[in-house]
Every structure is written in C-alpha cells, then in structure tokens.
Amino acid sequence: ANDYLVKPFSFSELLARVRAQLRQHHALNSTLEISGLRMDSVSQSVSRDNISITLTRKEFQLLWLLASRAGEIIPRTVIASEIWGINFDSDTNTVDVAIRRLRAKVDDPFPEKLIATIRGMGYSFVAVKK
Secondary structure (H helix, E strand, O other), X not given: OOOOOOOOOOHHHHHHHHHHHHHHHHHHOOEEEEOOEEEEOOOOEEEEOOEEEOOOHHHHHHHHHHHHXXXXXXXXXXXXXXXXXXXXXXXXXXXXXXXXXXXXXXXXXXXOOOEEEEOOOEEEEOOOXX
C-alpha cells in the first residue's frame, strides 16, 4: 500500500490519489517499445521506425493508452474517461477526431497501420511483428 484515505473521503480525493499513483507507475515504466514505435513518458517523445513524431500531450496520452494495452479493444467511453476525465461527454465525436489526428501522424506515413477501429466496440492497437 502506497497511500491510504481516512473515512469519510470525497470521490474527487480518491480519484486524485489514484491518478497520482498511476502517474508514479508510468514514471517507473517510462518507455514503451512495440511494433517499431518507441515512446518515452518522461520526455513525451515518440518515434516510429527511428523517425521522430511530434504529438500533443493528449495525443501522447491516447497513444500510450492504446499501445500499453495492445491487442485489447478499448471502448470510446474508456478512452474518453482516461484521456479527458471522468465527466467527459462521450457522445461527442472528440474521441474519433483525436484518433483521426493521431493516425495522421502515427499511421498514415507508414505502410503498416497500428491503430484499428473495431466497429461498434472501440479502438485497438495492433502489434505488428518487426
């Protein structure tokens, strides 16, 4: 146990502490390499096949979420909650727009596509053998 809360506690306090623990966990696992993609969470840098890719903070978070759960289908609601916060209205097309922008930088310049749409379910990072 790295942290504890004294009852009664507010949900926002719990959420803040969980996010702090997750940030600490990401700092310990600061690099992610999969399918020619290399991500460093400390420097927020990304490269694919040794080509540097510039991403916004949200794009980086989105790519990290997808790549760290490669092969898993992640529903739009989970993406919205993880990237934009618990109260995010997932009925908007914000997730779809963010995925499109991310694909333009990470997938479009390369022959092998890493981000897949699973119709009616969500998105998935497709691990490609190198």
